[in-house]
Amino acid sequence: MSNYHAFTEAEAIEYARGIEGMFPEGAQLVSREIGDGNLNLVFHISDPVSGRSVILKQAVPYAKVVGESWPLTLDRARIESEALIIQGRLCPDLTPKVYAYEPDLALTVMEDLSDHIIMRRGLMERNRYPLFAGHIGEFLAKTLFFTSDLAMNQQEKKLQVKAFINPELCKITEDLIFDDPYTDSPNNSFDVHLRDAVESIWADTELHLEVALLREKFLTKAQALLHGDLHTGSIFIKPDSTKVIDPEFAYYGPMGFDIGAVIANLLLNYAGQEGWSPSDADRADYRRYLLDTVRDVWTEFETRFRALWNEHAADRMAKTPGYQDLYVAGLLQDTIGFAGAKMVRRIHGLSHVADIDRIEDAAVRERAQRLALAIGTALIKRGRSARSIDEVLDIALSATK
Numbered sequence: 288m289s290n291y292h293a294f295t296e297a298e299a300i301e302y303a304r305g306i307e308g309m310f311p312e313g314a315q316l317v318s319r320e321i322g323d324g325n326l327n328l329v330f331h332i333s334d335p336v337s338g339r340s341v342i343l344k345q346a347v348p349y350a351k352v353v354g355e356s357w358p359l360t361l362d363r364a365r366i367e368s369e370a371l372i373i374q375g376r377l378c379p380d381l382t383p384k385v386y387a388y389e390p391d392l393a394l395t396v397m398e399d400l401s402d403h404i405i406m407r408r409g410l411m412e413r414n415r416y417p418l419f420a421g422h423i424g425e426f427l428a429k430t431l432f433f434t435s436d437l438a439m440n441q442q443e444k445k446l447q448v449k450a451f452i453n454p455e456l457c458k459i460t461e462d463l464i465f466d467d468p469y470t471d472s473p474n475n476s477f478d479v480h481l482r483d484a485v486e487s488i489w490a491d492t493e494l495h496l497e498v499a500l501l502r503e504k505f506l507t508k509a510q511a512l513l514h515g516d517l518h519t520g521s522i523f524i525k526p527d528s529t530k531v532i533d534p535e536f537a538y539y540g541p542m543g544f545d546i547g548a549v550i551a552n553l554l555l556n557y558a559g560q561e562g563w564s565p566s567d568a569d570r571a572d573y574r575r576y577l578l579d580t581v582r583d584v585w586t587e588f589e590t591r592f593r594a595l596w597n598e599h600a601a602d603r604m605a606k607t608p609g610y611q612d613l614y615v616a617g618l619l620q621d622t623i624g625f626a627g628a629k630m631v632r633r634i635h636g637l638s639h640v641a642d643i644d645r646i647e648d649a650a651v652r653e654r655a656q657r658l659a660l661a662i663g664t665a666l667i668k669r670g671r672s673a674r675s676i677d678e679v680l681d682i683a684l685s686a687t688k
């Protein structure tokens with residue numbers, strides 16, 4: 288990556304001007320750096336006259352949220368662009384179009400999705416998205432099924448596992464999700480009022496055993512090409528459209544990690560509804576919508592995944608009676624366990640979620656945090672014995688005072 292340097296806004300404009308066919312000759316381009324994620328630069332380049340626009344996403348050689356003291360591979364830009372291309376082939380309507388990838392600059396040029404909003408914000412505004420569960424169920428079923436040994440030639444799949452070895456980004460997940468929240472790590476960050484709840488998680492060895500088993504799956508179960516960071520900040524949405532962005536954490540891992548991420552982030556918003564002050568009936572109604580969506584995400588995924596299996600399984604052994612049922616039962620258990628782990632890390636780990644952190648009143652924020660921890664830890668403990676997605680809804684309802 289010898290020519291690499293991080294773009295200034297002026298350089299981003301110059302680069303965009305050179306993209307063939309993108310902007311009219313001589314257009315007065317405007318650039319805004321809009322990256323609000325933890326890791327990368329995102330330039331929005333537009334021509335106010337023609338109304339045309341494009342996104343340039345560039346990795347920097349460190350974790351932006353921490354600074355240069357946390358070096359991070361630029362190879363994540365390759366992983367992200369290659370994963371976007373695969374996901375785009377499988378789900379063209381659910382992903383941004385990738386126009387180009389420049390390895391020397393760790394830069395991906397992609398479709399501007401600014402007519403959508405980031406789903407986390409949409410949920411914080413208490414919008415409802417009736418098509419979301421079907422859309423994300425389709426994304427999960429197609430991307431996970433078609434990249435797995437069920438649908439692929441096993442030799443080709445192994446080459447894909449190799450192409451998506453992503454050790455540095457996986458290490459972030461291994462530490463921030465499966466280690467730090469369960470010990471007194473300097474990476475943790477939490478409000479003082481939460482110390483007793485956090486200390487009881489540090490001391491809960493029954494919980495630690497379940498997390499160790501989930502971590503082992505994350506480390507070893509190369510089931511499918513995961514998105515790897517499928518939270519509601521990685522989803523752009525509007526009523527009739529859903530687009531999944533930001534797969535730089537992609538690697539071959541356990542399918543339930545992606546499904547669990549979606550469910551966890553719906554439940555984090557559920558907990559964050561403590562911060563809303565409508566009538567109790569309105570809050571309960573929005574929470575009901577979120578729980579219905581949790582159930583629908585799973586059932587939409589399961590229905591489509593089974594249909595793909597029945598129609599496209601390439602593997603003779605995949606047709607063995609009973610195999611599909613056991614496989615799907617295992618996916619549900621993984622999904623529930625990973626959902627719990629993805630909730631807990633957002634309360635007292637390094638990286639939080641706005642659904643809860645934006646609650647200004649400390650006492651109300653504390654109620655939301657405790658609720659998220661109660662649901663998250665219960666999901667982790669239930670995972671291995673779960674039989675139905677309804678158990679997730681029951682856990683959320685019984686933790687809610």
Ligand SMILES: Nc1ncnc2c1ncn2[C@@H]1O[C@H](COP(=O)(O)OP(=O)(O)O)[C@@H](O)[C@H]1O
Pocket residue numbers: 321322323324325326327328329342344383397398399400401405520521532533535
């Ligand atoms: N294709 C896109 N169209 C419009 N805005 C985008 C696009 N991709 C990213 N963004 C904006 O940039 C922000 C950060 O992007 P993201 O891919 O999540 O970066 P990071 O990898 O740093 O988390 C998003 O929250 C969104 O506001």
Ligand SMILES: CSC[C@H]1O[C@H](OP(=O)(O)O)[C@H](O)[C@@H]1O
Pocket residue numbers: 323324325326350352459460463516520521533638
């Ligand atoms: C130091 S990275 C922390 C956290 O950030 C990533 O999320 P995003 O870049 O989408 O905001 C990922 O979830 C990591 O665990």
